[in-house]
Amino acid sequence: MIQKIVSKNFNIKDSHKLEVAKANGAYESIDKAFKLKPVDLEVEISKSGLRGKGGGGASAGAKWCLVSVTNEKSYLVVNADESEPGTFKDRQILEHDPHLLIEGIILTCYAIHAHDAYIYIRGEYVAFAKRLEEAIAEAYKDGIIGQNVKDFGYRVDITVHRGAGAYICGEKSALIESLEGNRGHPRLKPHEPSPEYFFGKPTLVNNVETIATVPFIIKEGADAYRAFGTEKSPGTLLFGLSGHINNPGIYEMAFGESMQAFIDTVGGGVKNGKKLKAVIPGGASTPVLTAKEVETARLDYESMREVGSALGTGGMIVMDEDTCMVSALKNLLSFYHHESCGQCTPCREGTAWVDGIVENILSHHSKLDDIDLLSDISKTMNGKTICVFAPAVAMVIDGFISRFKEEFEAYILQSKESVNV
Amino acid sequence: MSEMVSISVDGQKFQAKKGALLLPTLLEHGIMVPHFCYHEALGPDGNCRMCMVSIEGQKRPQIACDTPIKKDMVVSTKNESINDVKRKILELELLSHPVDCPICDQAGECSLQDYYMAFGLNESRRPKEEKKHKNKKLDIGKNIILDQERCVLCARCTRFTQEITKTNELAIIGRGNDARVSTLPNQGMQTPYAMNVIDLCPVGALTSKDFRFKQRVWFMHSAKSVCHGCAKGCNIFIDHNQEKYKSDTIFRYRPRINKEVNGHFICDEGRLSYKEENSNRLEQAYAHNKLISKENAIAYLLHALNTLHPLLIVSPSLSLEELTVIQLLSKHFKLEVHAYVQGYEDESFEDEWLRSKDRSANLASIKKLDIKTSEKSLKAALECTGLIINFNHFSFLNPSPHEQAMLLHKKEIHFSSHNFENCRHKKLLYPIASFSEHEGSLINEGGILQKYEAGLCNERENILSLVHELIATPSTAQGVWDAHLKEVFGFEYEAIGDEGRKI
Numbered sequence: 001m002i003q004k005i006v007s008k009n010f011n012i013k014d015s016h017k018l019e020v021a022k023a024n025g026a027y028e029s030i031d032k033a034f035k036l037k038p039v040d041l042e043v044e045i046s047k048s049g050l051r052g053k054g055g056g057g058a059s060a061g062a063k064w065c066l067v068s069v070t071n072e073k074s075y076l077v078v079n080a081d082e083s084e085p086g087t088f089k090d091r092q093i094l095e096h097d098p099h100l101l102i103e104g105i106i107l108t109c110y111a112i113h114a115h116d117a118y119i120y121i122r123g124e125y126v127a128f129a130k131r132l133e134e135a136i137a138e139a140y141k142d143g144i145i146g147q148n149v150k151d152f153g154y155r156v157d158i159t160v161h162r163g164a165g166a167y168i169c170g171e172k173s174a175l176i177e178s179l180e181g182n183r184g185h186p187r188l189k190p191h192e193p194s195p196e197y198f199f200g201k202p203t204l205v206n207n208v209e210t211i212a213t214v215p216f217i218i219k220e221g222a223d224a225y226r227a228f229g230t231e232k233s234p235g236t237l238l239f240g241l242s243g244h245i246n247n248p249g250i251y252e253m254a255f256g257e258s259m260q261a262f263i264d265t266v267g268g269g270v271k272n273g274k275k276l277k278a279v280i281p282g283g284a285s286t287p288v289l290t291a292k293e294v295e296t297a298r299l300d301y302e303s304m305r306e307v308g309s310a311l312g313t314g315g316m317i318v319m320d321e322d323t324c325m326v327s328a329l330k331n332l333l334s335f336y337h338h339e340s341c342g343q344c345t346p347c348r349e350g351t352a353w354v355d356g357i358v359e360n361i362l363s364h365h366s367k368l369d370d371i372d373l374l375s376d377i378s379k380t381m382n383g384k385t386i387c388v389f390a391p392a393v394a395m396v397i398d399g400f401i402s403r404f405k406e407e408f409e410a411y412i413l414q415s416k417e418s419v420n421v
Numbered sequence: 422m423s424e425m426v427s428i429s430v431d432g433q434k435f436q437a438k439k440g441a442l443l444l445p446t447l448l449e450h451g452i453m454v455p456h457f458c459y460h461e462a463l464g465p466d467g468n469c470r471m472c473m474v475s476i477e478g479q480k481r482p483q484i485a486c487d488t489p490i491k492k493d494m495v496v497s498t499k500n501e502s503i504n505d506v507k508r509k510i511l512e513l514e515l516l517s518h519p520v521d522c523p524i525c526d527q528a529g530e531c532s533l534q535d536y537y538m539a540f541g542l543n544e545s546r547r548p549k550e551e552k553k554h555k556n557k558k559l560d561i562g563k564n565i566i567l568d569q570e571r572c573v574l575c576a577r578c579t580r581f582t583q584e585i586t587k588t589n590e591l592a593i594i595g596r597g598n599d600a601r602v603s604t605l606p607n608q609g610m611q612t613p614y615a616m617n618v619i620d621l622c623p624v625g626a627l628t629s630k631d632f633r634f635k636q637r638v639w640f641m642h643s644a645k646s647v648c649h650g651c652a653k654g655c656n657i658f659i660d661h662n663q664e665k666y667k668s669d670t671i672f673r674y675r676p677r678i679n680k681e682v683n684g685h686f687i688c689d690e691g692r693l694s695y696k697e698e699n700s701n702r703l704e705q706a707y708a709h710n711k712l713i714s715k716e717n718a719i720a721y722l723l724h725a726l727n728t729l730h731p732l733l734i735v736s737p738s739l740s741l742e743e744l745t746v747i748q749l750l751s752k753h754f755k756l757e758v759h760a761y762v763q764g765y766e767d768e769s770f771e772d773e774w775l776r777s778k779d780r781s782a783n784l785a786s787i788k789k790l791d792i793k794t795s796e797k798s799l800k801a802a803l804e805c806t807g808l809i810i811n812f813n814h815f816s817f818l819n820p821s822p823h824e825q826a827m828l829l830h831k832k833e834i835h836f837s838s839h840n841f842e843n844c845r846h847k848k849l850l851y852p853i854a855s856f857s858e859h860e861g862s863l864i865n866e867g868g869i870l871q872k873y874e875a876g877l878c879n880e881r882e883n884i885l886s887l888v889h890e891l892i893a894t895p896s897t898a899q900g901v902w903d904a905h906l907k908e909v910f911g912f913e914y915e916a917i918g919d920e921g922r923k924i
Contacts (some may be wrong), residue, residue, distance in 0.1 A: 166596070183593070188467045188487050342574065342593070342600030343468045349513035352598035356551055373546060380509040383481040384470050 001266055003228055005236050006212045007252040010096040016131055018138040021099035027144055029219040033107050034152040041111035042068055045214065047222035049234040054079055054170070054207030055087075055283060055313045057233075057301045066195040067112045067204045075203040076105060076114045077179065077196075078211055080121040080132075081163050081170040084283035085335060087315035089238035090208035092250050094121070094128040097212070098135035104211035106149055106156050107218050112204050115155045119208075120175050123163040132160055167339035171387050172196055172205040174341065185343045186387035209238055229255035233300035233311075240315035244271045244323070255300035259289075262299065263318060274320040278403070282312020284332050285392035287399025288325075309399070325404040326411050329397070330358045336393045347390035350381040354397060361408060364415035371408055374401060426492040431499060437490045444472050444485035447498065454498055455507060455536040457514075457575035457623045459486040461678075462685040463584065469575050470510050471536070475503045482506050504540055511541045517553040517598065519570045527625030529638040533573065553598050561591075562609020563689060564616055564630040569601040572626035578602060578618040585686075586612040602626070613776070616693075617686045620675060629673065631693060636662060636672045644876035645677060645919060647863055649738050649856050650691040651770065652779035654865030655683035656920075659695070659857055659876035669877040671695040671857060679920050681869060688775050695857075698877070703837050703852040707845040715882075718851050719890060722810075725834060725848075726754045726891070731808040733758045734799075734817060735792065737765055737781035739884065740861025741870075742901040744783070744790055746888040747812060749905070753892045757802050760787045762794045764816030764824065777866055782856075785864035800827065808832040812884060813853065818844055836884065854881035860898045862917060864924065871921035872898075872914070 009015040009024050018026070033041055046061025067074050078101070082090040093101055105117045121129045136158050139145045145156045161179055163169050169178045173187035176198050195202040213235065217225045226234045233255035239262065242248045246268030253262065259279065263269065270276050276291040287309040289297060297307045304311040319328065337355035342348040354377050360366040378394035385391070401408060424439045430452060437446045442465065447454050457469035465486035473482040477495035482503055485496075497503060514533065522528040555569035579591045579602060590610045594603045604610070610618075619627045644659040656677035663669040674695045676687040706718045725731055733751050735744060737760045751758045762784060771778035781787075787794060793802075803809070809831055811817045816824050817833070818841040833847040838855035858881055862872040889896035895904050902914040910924065 168596075188465070191489060337597055340597035342595065342597045345468070345470050345510055345513050345573070348574065348598050348600060349516045352553065353513070353516060353547065356547075376509075380506070380513065384473065384506065384510070386467055 001253050001257055001262065002251055003236050003254045004252050005216050005225075005228070006093065006097075006100065006209060006238060007250070009100070010092060015096050016098055016135060018099060018135070018142060018144075021097065026099045027103050027106075027150070029103060029215040030106055030144075030150050030152075033110060033218050034150070034154065038068070038111045038113060041107060041218060044217060044222050045111070048217045048225040049222075049232075050210065050213060050217060050225065051233065051235075051301065052207055053089075053209040053213070053237060053313070055084065055285070057311060060206065060210055062193075063195075063206070064108075064112055064204060066193055067114075067202045070195065070202040071113075073201050074112055074114045074195075075198045075201055076109050076112065076117040077172075077176065077198060077203055077205045078105060078117060078119040078208055079170060079172065079175060079205055080119050080125070080128075080208045081175060082122055082125070082208070083167040083170050084285060084313050084315065085332070086242055086280060086317040087240060087283045087313040088242070089240055089250050089313065089315065091125060091128050092238065093208050093212050094125065094132050098132050099139065100212045100215060101132075101208055102135060102139050102145065102158065104214040105158060106145060107214045108204065108206070108211055109156045110149075110154060114204070115157065117156065117158045118179060118198075119158065119160045120169070120179055121160060121162055122170075123165040125162075129160060129162055136160065166341070167335075168341040168387070168389060171389070174387070175205065176203065185341050186389075188386055230300045230302070232302050237299075237311075237314045239299065240313070241267045241318060242315070243318035244274065244320035245269075245318040246271055253299065256303070257299050259297040259299055259316070260295050263294070263316075267318070270318065270320050272320070274322065276318065277321045277323050278319045278325070278328075280317040280319075281309050281314075283315045284317070284335065285396060286310040286312040287395050288328075288403060290403050325400055325407045326358065326362050329400040330355070330362050332396055333358050333393070336389070336396075340389060340393075344385040344390065346381045346384050347393070350377050350390060351393055353377055354381075354393070361411050361415075364411065366412050366415050368409065368412050370412065371401060371405065426490065426494075428490060428492075428494040428496065430496045439492065440489050442486060443474070443488040443490055443494075443496065446490060447474075447485060447496075452498055453539070454485055455511070455532070455539070456486060457532060457573050458577065460577050460621060460685075463577055463580045463621075466576055466580065469514075469573065471507065471514075473503055473506050473510070474498045475500060507536075508540055508543060511536055512543055512546070514573050515541070515545070516547055517570065518573075519552070519557070521571070522625075524634075525571065525625040526628045526633055526638075527571075527622075531625060532623035555601050560609075560630070561604050562615070563611075564693070565610055565619060566628050566630050566633060567602060568626050568628070571624050572602055573624055574600055574602070575623060577621040577623070578627060581618055581621055582610075582612065586614050588612040590615075591618070613688050613690065613772070614686060614774070616689045617676065620685075632673045636660075641672060642876075643675075644857075644874045646674075646857065646873040646876055647782070647865075647871050648674065648687060648691040648694070649782040649863075650688075650694050650780065651777040652781060652784055652866035653683065653775050653777045654782065654863055654869065654871055654921075655679075655687045655691055655775055656871070657687060657691070661857075661876055663878070669879050671698050671877065679871075681920065681923070682865065682867070682871070683775055686775065690770075690776075697839075698855055698857045701840050702855070702881075703840040703850065706852060707850040708848060710846040713849070715851075718849055721849060722834065722851075723891065725808060725810070726750075726756070729808045729832075730806055731756060731810045731834070732802050732806045734809050734811045734814050735760045735787075736812060736814040737762050737784045737787050737794070738856070739783060739812060740856070740859075740863060740873075740898065741783065741786040741789075741906065742861050742898040743812070743884040744786055744792065745901050745905050746885055746894045748790055748792070749894050750888050750892055757805075758792050759799050759802055760784075760792045760794050761796065761799045761814065761816060762787070763796055764814075764821075779866060782865075783863045785866065785868060789864065803827060803831065806831070808834065808848070810834045810836070812836050813838055815839075836887070838881075852881060853887065854879075854883035859883040859885070862898065862902075862914075865921075868924055869921040870910070870917055870924050872917045 178184035333355040381390040382394035656679040765781035
């Protein structure tokens with residue numbers, strides 16, 4: 001099942017060091033790329049069908065095109081603000097193969113006519129930021145980046161910027177606001193397809209893993225990448241496993257594999273021989289799946305939508321039969337309550353309210369209407385805000401309530417009893 | 422972008438500017454769309470989510486403040502589903518709101534109240550014990566009190582300090598429902614335009630320390646007026662009320678929108694200058710430190726005009742009509758008129774926005790009427806007379822040593838709106854109305870002729886009726902305009918309009 005493209009060097013000793021990375025093929029694609037025109041790289045990426053790996057799964061080629069067609073000075077921003085609960089894939093790249101990311105940055109900059117790249121890294125990733133800085137210093141020293149990339153006459157400068165700990169800064173426009181020195185609030189979405197704008201200049205924002213996939217596609221060609229995965233979800237993804245699982249970790253696989261098989265074989269099954277109850281498939285913001293839904297689920301964007309969830313970041317949280325789903329939802333809602341940026345009314349007030357209601361259910365101070373109230377609030381939160389934070393929360397709530405309603409009711413009935421006594 | 426296209430709103434068709442934002446277009450057509458964060462002076466921000474409308478072809482409701490107008494757009498602002506959306510979002514806005522309307526100054530002019538009455542009217546679905554509490558009384562300086570609990574976080578105030586004054590005193594801190602408007606630690610508002618945030622605030626979160634708990638807004642009457650604090654002539658509302666057994670009193674000035682003059686704003690000094698209209702007013706006539714009846718005063722005035730050949734001095738803040746009749750008075754008695762303007766200059770007041778160094782309200786009219794203004798000409802005129810008649814020129818009511826020296830050995834008659842005790846021992850000190858008590862017109866420094874209404878109805882005599890008694894000139898501003906100014910300007914008094922007229 002394992003298919004290593006991005007993770008091919010992860011298990012090599014000292015893979016983060018330039019010397020070792022080079023010995024294992026790092027920066028080879030640069031020589032090929034600079035013999036091509038920038039547009040050729042863009043075409044190759046479009047042909048490969050590469051999809052953004054930060055969770056949204058939008059076409060990378062289309063996004064690149066929006067920037068390059070402007071013909072203006074542009075920027076590349078790498079989104080390393082990995083904060084989605086259950087997601088810990090980008091850190092593996094930063095830790096084990098930072099040079100792969102740098103290589104991807106050089107290629108992407110060349111393709112979109114950018115000379116300056118910013119890596120916005122999650123504030124808590126102190127050690128990874130340090131490692132990244134070290135790798136960048138090595139690359140500068142070796143002439144791989146800087147005024148004259150490998151003597152090809154192209155300048156690429158990379159700056160690492162550490163975030164201050166807000167989840168919302170992983171949203172691309174909030175990330176840019178934060179990078180500009182403003183409060184990390186998502187911007188109003190454009191009405192027509194448009195790139196992001198960093199200090200007024202068109203900017204490409206891509207996830208770490210997306211950029212780290214670029215060297216393979218440029219080196220081996222779009223078809224080599226398309227050889228993996230499905231027609232609409234080509235290639236591979238760093239899938240994560242955490243929770244009640246025997247082998248937690250990050251595993252690279254082609255899209256389209258069976259979730260059940262992945263959990264059973266690669267994951268080694270549920271911990272302590274217990275039964276599977278539920279899986280949150282792709283980071284906290286994707287609707288939870290029941291064990292029955294997991295049986296049929298396949299790990300690509302389209303299939304996951306068919307089972308009523310989303311692939312997201314591919315970071316799966318596995319929950320065994322003893323998991324309390326009310327507590328699980330409370331855990332997630334505490335997070336969203338804390339992380340809502342507070343800009344839009346439905347999200348600012350809604351996340352706090354739903355968190356309070358589930359808290360009440362958990363502490364047996366609730367009534368049966370509260371389930372309907374939760375659904376009603378999540379309806380108001382869905383599709384009425386600037387960014388997709390609130391809709392994600394709404395879907396999380398709906399996911400839990402529609403699939404595990406009886407557990408919520410059981411809690412509430414207990415509270416009725418306690419009221420009567 | 423100025424192409425006009427046809428759009429349909431709630432079944433009603435009209436022409437609108439293609440690409441213009443939908444919300445202001447709807448508001449211009451009198452279609453009520455609730456909104457907090459959008460403000461004409463600040464543009465859209467998209468955070469409050471109140472201005473939801475449904476647009477044919479769009480799956481989800483859209484915020485009108487960030488929707489550009491397209492050809493043949495079909496908009497619905499009040500179908501049941503969109504009303505439900507608005508009701509639910511309003512419910513969220515009110516979730517932690519203290520609902521302390523009975524003690525809130527904003528009550529009666531509060532968007533939150535208005536929208537709740539228009540389509541909310543729901544019971545709270547959250548126990549009040551669960552409301553989020555924040556700071557209820559935070560003095561952020563410059564006469565502004567912040568109540569964070571009433572705030573809907575529309576960011577109008579923070580955007581005002583960031584985008585308009587560029588002084589950045591206010592920001593939103595904290596995330597989620599912990600978000601609140603704040604200043605930097607131990608720092609307050611600095612800008613001389615700070616109190617505009619009180620008007621911008623759609624709810625009772627920002628209230629005026631000066632106005633707090635003074636008056637319920639629905640008891641007050643508003644008069645359209647023009648600030649007399651400097652030559653900018655910012656448009657204001659005079660909000661006043663006559664309480665039982667008390668005289669008519671001004672409680673506040675508010676900016677009145679005039680895009681050609683002051684936009685939506687006024688400076689704090691102008692805003693608070695209402696106090697001068699209320700206090701220290703001259704009520705009775707004095708001669709040589711003794712009270713004198715008005716009849717005797719007028720008799721003496723006539724005697725002086727007829728026999729003592731006085732110099733008439735006018736304040737450059739008098740209305741165009743007042744200046745006109747004083748000029749007629751001077752012609753009748755063959756006297757000279759002078760408006761000494763030096764005392765009205767204040768370099769320190771000037772800025773690049775709404776504050777002018779010329780602290781007189783009507784210098785442009787003085788010039789238009791060819792009234793002399795220089796110190797040199799004043800000195801020359803003073804040499805030919807032993808008596809001045811001053812019409813409310815404060816430089817002579819409250820003279821500096823420099824002006825005192827000019828008046829040495831002169832006899833003085835003063836018509837004054839305010840009580841200057843030092844003038845009581847003069848030949849005559851006679852009370853007149855101030856600008857808030859009568860109507861008139863002014864020309865500002867930009868050459869815009871503006872009229873202002875009478876606000877207070879206190880029975881003080883104004884200059885028009887006084888001169889009318891003396892030489893039978895018209896006793897109203899309209900009358901003076903019809904008889905003398907219509908010909909000069911070429912249009913009727915009404916044609917000046919609420920927003921003034923460039924001349």
